[in-house]
Amino acid sequence: MDLDRTAEEEEFRRGLRAWLDATLPELPPKPSPDDWPARRAYDCAWQRALYDAGYAGLHWPADSGGRGALPGKHLIFLEETERAGAPYVGANFVGLLHAGPTIATEGTAAQRARWLPPILRGEEVWCQGFSEPDAGSDLASLRTRAVRDGDAYVVTGSKIWTSHAEVADWCELLVRTGPPDSGRRGLTWLALRMDAPGVTVRPLRTLAGSAEFAEVFLDGARVPLSHRVGAENDGWRVTMVTLSYERGTAFAGEVVACRRTLVRLARAARENGRWDDPALRRRLGRLNAEFGALWRLVQWNTSEAEAALRAGGDGVPGVGASVFKLRYSHARQELYDAAADVLGPLSLDADHEWTTGRLTSLAYTIAAGTSQIQRNIIAERVLGLPKGR
């Protein structure tokens, strides 16, 4: 057991740090949160810059356009980029953090070659079409139907809460190919082109005021059979891979970003006098422990993934992903509640960065599976307790 980094890894860290120091000051100003096309352009330009500098897809396999490193190296990337305050993945969240990894694990060689390099180059944006109006927590009850017609599926139904659907090129789409009551056994994972005829996107407004997600209506949209990932009716298993990446690794970089915010909170508190309140100081101290521990959990899970990969496995995060997701989402909410305490009256100013952060943090215990569902998973699948329903 050790936490040591190799000389080669430290060399990598130094190089990355120097590159960030030179690159970040040259970035254009961040676009307005309401301007999705500009946000997409900004996020993709950043991804392109990473790609050109050799920092994209560090731990993705070489045949996916990646650099074939072990996931541990990617942690150094996260540490350094977040510490330096580099741009957030933004519109590339789904592509880089769970659709891409799913395709890397479950896709054919042709699919990997088609879809993964454009994600790494910041050319194609993905969104996630899993949830439906009547199928949220109970995802396996979804009803969007895909019927075979020649060399394509014809898809009819509707999806909801689809984040950044407005600017996406592709959608990881979960559909029913089995009979209506087939549950988990009748689902299939498809890649849908968002500009296909029959796809309509209607933006939805979040409580923070912006249109972060949307409804997606599918009216006879055609998806070529070759755009199916995994076998027909084996989509639930593929989906578990997607959700494992989403819950287990997709937020890892945010942990570092949260620690950075925490440091800024402490400084702001010292400046405005709130630091004199021992209750607040200790609260920030506890959060320091919490985010420290979450990062340790990321390191632990990464070591397990590396060991699995070395042993010829696929390195997909296990059900421990739910432990991380559960704890992180609450820690993030506590962080921004503490920020409101530091800010005092200014926490009521909706234009303050930390007020926006507080509002968006409210989604974390709902999106990617609610906290109640994570606890059910931990109780039933980690601890083996009997199912309550």
Add this chain to the structure above:
Amino acid sequence: MDFRPSHDQRALIAGMRTLLSARFPREKLREAVDAEVPETTLDRSLWRELGTCGFFSLRLAEKDGGAGLGLPESVFLFEEAGRHLLPGPLVATHLAAGLIPGVAEGETVVTALEGPGMVEHLAIADVVLVLDGDRGCLGVLEVTDGHGPSVLAGRPVRSVDPTTPLHHVVSTPEGARALPGAGVGGGGLAGDDAARLLREAALLTAAQQLGSAGRTLDMAVSHAKNRRQFGRPIGAFQAVQHLCAQMLARTELARVSVYAASLTATEIDIAGARLLADEAAVRNARDCLQLHGGMGFTWEADVHLHLKRAWLRRAQWRPTEDAEESLARALLATPGESPGENREPFE
């Protein structure tokens, strides 16, 4: 002892509920939420109607045009206002009734500056109550011809609560004059009178928080009964049941504390009621949001409005830390081993 609201008090509550359902139904709330100009969130004709119904004058003597009722009745009305998310500086206006002409009738809108910080509805207010925290006294600033912001050098901010426009004021202005009839020289209503008004402000704020907590509990329970996942109402899952049960417990603890404080009106009872009601409003709104899943995160659902209003109210009329500190101090100030002044919980 009969702690329960009397027949007349229940009738008063029902009357207020009917009035608000008719005059401030959900459509009105949503209109206010989406108003282009935030100042229009306060409807002056509704304000006058509240005046006519005695919302502001309730506690004035009958000879002064009031109903001669007490703090408990005010608390019931404010609880209903909180339930319906009625916008406006209700507390400041209610307190100023009888002190400033036109307030009792609902002609005059009164907001308050409690020190550097946020002031609500400044641009539409006619009068600003100014609290001088150091001297513990209250004064008034007349805001004629809509110059409120400039008088106070306030900066308009985009309020987190869409129906409560805010100005950020960094310093307490000079020139607040004494409240009429206060009979105190040099800047306002002081001493016991000011302290009493401040206690009442904290309690009426708590009553609004209580109303909001009750409403989000109802919303959560109704959603839990109707929304189905895994082939049953989500309310059949113990995790959901426990969240709802905790919401109820919070609401009931807040309710009895607020009601009791309206009877005793002591500093300590009000401080405790305020803490519990703030917590009930904020935590219940959070749990209600959680129980609504993705829907709870939308602008369309009302739950965020309760959460944002609860955040805002919590910051008004007595900071949490103050209430906690006075409750802590009260423990040491009490002679002998009894748990609290006027408080014998196990007697």
